[in-house]
Amino acid sequence: MKSMDNGGLVFDGGGLNVTEGAKRAAGALIGNLRAYESSRLSNVIEEAHHTAGDYTAVNAIMRARNVDVFYGDNHAIKSVNLDVGANEVISLIGPSGCGKSTFIRCLNRMNDTIESARVEGEIVLDGENIYSREADVVLLRARVGMVFQKPNPFPKSVYDNVAYGPRIHGLAPDRQALDQIVQSSLERAGLWAEVKDRLHYPGTGLSGGQQQRLCIARAIAVGPEVILMDEPCSALDPIATAHIEDLIDELKKNFAIVIVTHSMQQARRVSQRTAYFHLGRLIEVGATSQVFSEPRRKLTEDYITGRFG
Amino acid sequence: MPPYTALIILLALTVLGYWLGRRRPAAFGRKYHSLPGYYGSYVAIWCVFPALALYCLWQLVEPGFIRSQVLATLPAELLELPEAELGLIYNDIRNLVEGNIVSGAPGEEIIAAASRYTALQRMSNLGIALAVLVAGLASSGWALRRVKPTLRARNKVERTLRMLLMAASTVAIFTTIGIFLSVLFEAIQFFQLVSPLEFLFGLSWSPQTAIRPDQVGSSGAFGAVPLFTGTLLISGLALLVAVPVGLLSAIYLSEYANARIRAIAKPMLEVLAGIPTVVYGYFAALTVGPLLRQFGEAFGLGVSSESALGAGLVMGIMIIPFVSSLSDDVINAVPQDLRDGSLALGATQSETIRQVLIPAALPGIVGGILLAASRAIGETMIVVMAAGLAANLTANPLEAVTTVTVQMVTLLIGDQEFDSAKTLAAFALGLLLFVTTLALNVVALRVVRRYREQYE
Ligand SMILES: Nc1ncnc2c1ncn2[C@@H]1O[C@H](COP(=O)(O)OP(=O)(O)OP(=O)(O)O)[C@@H](O)[C@H]1O
Ligand SMILES: [Mg+2]
Numbered sequence: 001m002k003s004m005d006n007g008g009l010v011f012d013g014g015g016l017n018v019t020e021g022a023k024r025a026a027g028a029l030i031g032n033l034r035a036y037e038s039s040r041l042s043n044v045i046e047e048a049h050h051t052a053g054d055y056t057a058v059n060a061i062m063r064a065r066n067v068d069v070f071y072g073d074n075h076a077i078k079s080v081n082l083d084v085g086a087n088e089v090i091s092l093i094g095p096s097g098c099g100k101s102t103f104i105r106c107l108n109r110m111n112d113t114i115e116s117a118r119v120e121g122e123i124v125l126d127g128e129n130i131y132s133r134e135a136d137v138v139l140l141r142a143r144v145g146m147v148f149q150k151p152n153p154f155p156k157s158v159y160d161n162v163a164y165g166p167r168i169h170g171l172a173p174d175r176q177a178l179d180q181i182v183q184s185s186l187e188r189a190g191l192w193a194e195v196k197d198r199l200h201y202p203g204t205g206l207s208g209g210q211q212q213r214l215c216i217a218r219a220i221a222v223g224p225e226v227i228l229m230d231e232p233c234s235a236l237d238p239i240a241t242a243h244i245e246d247l248i249d250e251l252k253k254n255f256a257i258v259i260v261t262h263s264m265q266q267a268r269r270v271s272q273r274t275a276y277f278h279l280g281r282l283i284e285v286g287a288t289s290q291v292f293s294e295p296r297r298k299l300t301e302d303y304i305t306g307r308f309g
Numbered sequence: 310m311p312p313y314t315a316l317i318i319l320l321a322l323t324v325l326g327y328w329l330g331r332r333r334p335a336a337f338g339r340k341y342h343s344l345p346g347y348y349g350s351y352v353a354i355w356c357v358f359p360a361l362a363l364y365c366l367w368q369l370v371e372p373g374f375i376r377s378q379v380l381a382t383l384p385a386e387l388l389e390l391p392e393a394e395l396g397l398i399y400n401d402i403r404n405l406v407e408g409n410i411v412s413g414a415p416g417e418e419i420i421a422a423a424s425r426y427t428a429l430q431r432m433s434n435l436g437i438a439l440a441v442l443v444a445g446l447a448s449s450g451w452a453l454r455r456v457k458p459t460l461r462a463r464n465k466v467e468r469t470l471r472m473l474l475m476a477a478s479t480v481a482i483f484t485t486i487g488i489f490l491s492v493l494f495e496a497i498q499f500f501q502l503v504s505p506l507e508f509l510f511g512l513s514w515s516p517q518t519a520i521r522p523d524q525v526g527s528s529g530a531f532g533a534v535p536l537f538t539g540t541l542l543i544s545g546l547a548l549l550v551a552v553p554v555g556l557l558s559a560i561y562l563s564e565y566a567n568a569r570i571r572a573i574a575k576p577m578l579e580v581l582a583g584i585p586t587v588v589y590g591y592f593a594a595l596t597v598g599p600l601l602r603q604f605g606e607a608f609g610l611g612v613s614s615e616s617a618l619g620a621g622l623v624m625g626i627m628i629i630p631f632v633s634s635l636s637d638d639v640i641n642a643v644p645q646d647l648r649d650g651s652l653a654l655g656a657t658q659s660e661t662i663r664q665v666l667i668p669a670a671l672p673g674i675v676g677g678i679l680l681a682a683s684r685a686i687g688e689t690m691i692v693v694m695a696a697g698l699a700a701n702l703t704a705n706p707l708e709a710v711t712t713v714t715v716q717m718v719t720l721l722i723g724d725q726e727f728d729s730a731k732t733l734a735a736f737a738l739g740l741l742l743f744v745t746t747l748a749l750n751v752v753a754l755r756v757v758r759r760y761r762e763q764y765e
Binding site: 156 | 648652656665
């Protein structure tokens, strides 16, 4: 305590001894330094603000423009622009907490279920803003399906799991049509052979990989145009993962797919375009081969070479 | 030294033992098997349990011991009296000691016996106090010496804890068995007077039995069917109120209400379960009953002022929390994943609730309803006050009915001889009720258990 008081006194004395001129010179120097520093900083920010690479897609099915998402005061997504092209797989990568899930959940308005979440900007599907007042969430979600990180089949039979969506949307006029939808969805999800004899057993009794494919079949059954997948393989073993990756390859013939993944290899294997998120911003987007071989941004390079994240 | 002083000292010893046991491992200065706290608990356990066991044992033995000692000093001619009179004399001795009223003037030998009694008791108290302390000291000293790095104190303490928990849970089990047996024995006596068939299937209930054979209207009829239909009618009405209201409010609270409303509304609903049933009874008898009658009159219906309907409605309100609270819990326990999965397929919130949440939570909901039902069946006060005492065999909710529990109360009120069919009938009813609600509870628990297995 005592020595601190002394220090204060000495400082005061020193201040009194400095001449006016020297004081002014020092002030100017500091000012210059500050200006330099801030202009450099704003350059960095400027650069970070705009996304490197082309965020548009040739035949885009969904377009996100200036999307911001807030969780209360937490600004989780910062003016992101991104297109989802038809018949392509686009993967979203980035360190944990950068907003991949938040962004993907904007695309079918699943963020509506979170009380504190607020979405700004526009996301257009077929020329209509899905966040406009007239937009119908039920129809939107039928067109933009979703598969979750953890397989979440309903505690119902395999059949009822797949039939759930078609029943709700009245897609099948009779039992036969429904059977047809269930079978073709399971076939397309590569699960039919394994479950055709146990259609009326609980879906929760399948293995993890089978459950995830059941969830994909369930999403397909409604006839969506886009399928969102948030880390669909993170709860699965390598064999089940390979199964799902093959399936994604197959599915892109009919659907646009947005997949969030923490695995670079997976992004490389399954996607045609890759978008790299960092702290809520879309840093870079481009063809997968380009992003992984010659990233435009230092941040991207650091991430894909495994320097952080 | 009164025994409880010894117990307090024992407690202090226990704390000391814990402390010593805990310090002990530090003295070894090398790796010991368990954390120090376990050695402390180990010594404390050895300090307290043997001494306590000794104390309890003595408490059991002491009265008989003192009695035999005191009676042995009585003159021989008194000892030749029959056992019952000897008991009376012994009572006199004890009353004298405790300063209570004694029958007649105490004789010489009684006074002598009383002073002997006092001396014995004083000795016994001192003895047990010393014994407890010595036992505590000895066993904890022994335990303390056994504390070594290799002693697996953790395992031993765990085992003691497990035994303690087991003992705690058996208390409830033995109580249940005890209740069941006591009711069973009385009921068997009843069934020696009245045939079980008549009791179970008889359609008329009028439990007055004659004191003199020539009395009028004294046949006595013990058909329990009207009582059970009354119980069923009122419980059914109650469930008719409680299930929809409870379930819907549970759905609202768990799925639609925001956190603030939930924080206020849920405890408020649960307060309903905390209101004394007498208060509900008043409400049913003084407010709902007359209201129903006026209402009935307006439509030209004869509603008696004591009706099954009034009691059932109010009872239904009382058991709403049983349904709503449990349903709310199970609906909340359905994983968020399932909600998301359903919503992501384009289901609306109400479709999600109807087709995913309710089916997934159904076993739990049913469990809640069954618990509410067993509560309704056992309820007495509301029915006494609002549904009357007339044992009508009817399905008309506008008439007065009576229930099993109400009859049990009326059978046992006042001074009763415990060997007449009338009083014993209460135990037979009790047995039947016990079996019914037990069955309901078992079913409820099973259903709830099945629900639990679903997400594992
Ligand atoms: N329900 C929520 N409520 C409040 N904040 C949230 C919520 N969900 C996410 N966030 C915040 O939004 C930011 C982005 O989270 P998000 O889940 O989108 O990250 P992510 O990229 O999917 O991460 P991960 O790879 O770990 O899944 C984080 O800062 C997170 O704390
Ligand atoms: Mg995520």
